[in-house]
Amino acid sequence: MTREVILYIATSLDGFIATEDDNLQWLDETEGEGDAGYLDMLNTIDTIIMGKRTYDYVMAHVDEFPYSDKKCYVFTTSEKGSNEHVEFVNENVVEFTNTLKQQEGAKIWMVGGAGILDDFMKENLIDEYIITVSPHILGSGIPLFKENNPKIDLYLESTTRYGQFVQMHYKVKTKN
Amino acid sequence: MTREVILYIATSLDGFIATEDDNLQWLDETEGEGDAGYLDMLNTIDTIIMGKRTYDYVMAHVDEFPYSDKKCYVFTTSEKGSNEHVEFVNENVVEFTNTLKQQEGAKIWMVGGAGILDDFMKENLIDEYIITVSPHILGSGIPLFKENNPKIDLYLESTTRYGQFVQMHYKVKTKN
Numbered sequence: 296m297t298r299e300v301i302l303y304i305a306t307s308l309d310g311f312i313a314t315e316d317d318n319l320q321w322l323d324e325t326e327g328e329g330d331a332g333y334l335d336m337l338n339t340i341d342t343i344i345m346g347k348r349t350y351d352y353v354m355a356h357v358d359e360f361p362y363s364d365k366k367c368y369v370f371t372t373s374e375k376g377s378n379e380h381v382e383f384v385n386e387n388v389v390e391f392t393n394t395l396k397q398q399e400g401a402k403i404w405m406v407g408g409a410g411i412l413d414d415f416m417k418e419n420l421i422d423e424y425i426i427t428v429s430p431h432i433l434g435s436g437i438p439l440f441k442e443n444n445p446k447i448d449l450y451l452e453s454t455t456r457y458g459q460f461v462q463m464h465y466k467v468k469t470k471n
Numbered sequence: 472m473t474r475e476v477i478l479y480i481a482t483s484l485d486g487f488i489a490t491e492d493d494n495l496q497w498l499d500e501t502e503g504e505g506d507a508g509y510l511d512m513l514n515t516i517d518t519i520i521m522g523k524r525t526y527d528y529v530m531a532h533v534d535e536f537p538y539s540d541k542k543c544y545v546f547t548t549s550e551k552g553s554n555e556h557v558e559f560v561n562e563n564v565v566e567f568t569n570t571l572k573q574q575e576g577a578k579i580w581m582v583g584g585a586g587i588l589d590d591f592m593k594e595n596l597i598d599e600y601i602i603t604v605s606p607h608i609l610g611s612g613i614p615l616f617k618e619n620n621p622k623i624d625l626y627l628e629s630t631t632r633y634g635q636f637v638q639m640h641y642k643v644k645t646k647n
Contacts, residue, residue, distance in 0.1 A: 308602065308625065308641070309616040310486045416608075426484065430627045430641055432592075434620035440485040444610035449484065451606045454630070454637045461630045463637050465484070465606055 299422035311436030328458035341401035347371035475598035487612030504634035523547035
């Protein structure tokens with residue numbers, strides 16, 4: 296039994312996680328309800344993985360680092376070492392994550408963004424998908440799923456409506 | 472007040488309506504519940520629009536034409552006239568549909584496939600989206616939404632779980 300990796304992310308109905316210019320205004324403007332299960336998810340994890348662009352985005356949009364009680368890994372080729380919040384990782388993301396999954400601990404949240412997520416998809420590293428669909432067709436943008444992923448059969452654990460959002464919680468059933 | 476056009480269609484979690492080779496086995500194998508609102512939807516419409524490839528697919532997979540009590544238009548450049556079930560239409564799909572929407576009648580179901588749907592998307596001709604998500608990541612296939620659609624804001628009317636399917640019913644809020 297290894298630790299599970301969760302993808303908890305919001306997407307437009309047409310499968311974009313952001314506009315081309317990293318705009319998330321469409322998400323912010325959507326009428327939600329409560330925290331869309333965010334704290335529940337946070338309570339199941341103790342480790343966070345994200346890409347450098349996502350880390351930079353978070354840092355530019357918050358006053359306080361939001362994940363200070365979690366072990367945070369930021370994948371990058373441009374930075375080394377660590378700061379008070381995160382550890383920068385220059386290793387192969389697949390190997391690093393597989394090692395992480397063998398260690399003791401709670402679940403792991405793969406925050407994104409699109410580049411690192413694609414590495415995870417191609418290697419089938421995600422064990423749970425918590426996808427929150429917003430009521431928009433964006434038309435273009437950064438896709439949640441890039442092309443030529445492996446076929447993955449899922450099991451729908453639950454679905455919950457949060458205002459104008461629909462959330463679907465899947466576990467991976469088979470890895471083909 | 473014009474007649475509304477409905478898109479009622481099933482898609483994989485990663486937004487494909489069929490595999491590259493038009494295979495729908497992944498859908499057939501999914502554990503559903505009842506008819507996923509199909510008859511309810513059928514009762515709101517009196518007219519059906521589809522592309523020729525979809526028509527051919529339907530005819531190859533059924534013993535009896537399933538929409539004989541509806542007015543059926545099949546868009547094609549290869550066939551003319553009509554048969555006992557459908558009328559073949561060689562006109563511009565957008566102009567034809569806009570004329571249809573001005574006429575008296577119930578709602579119109581746009582069945583697909585991908586080609587004609589793209590025409591509808593680009594011209595923002597869909598008024599209601601009833602999207603049923605199956606628990607699969609197909610990895611590749613025929614996408615529900617092609618690239619460079621207009622941005623469309625939706626209003627979530629309802630969401631219903633049917634076994635392993637999650638259905639979302641949207642109405643178009645604004646057409647930008």
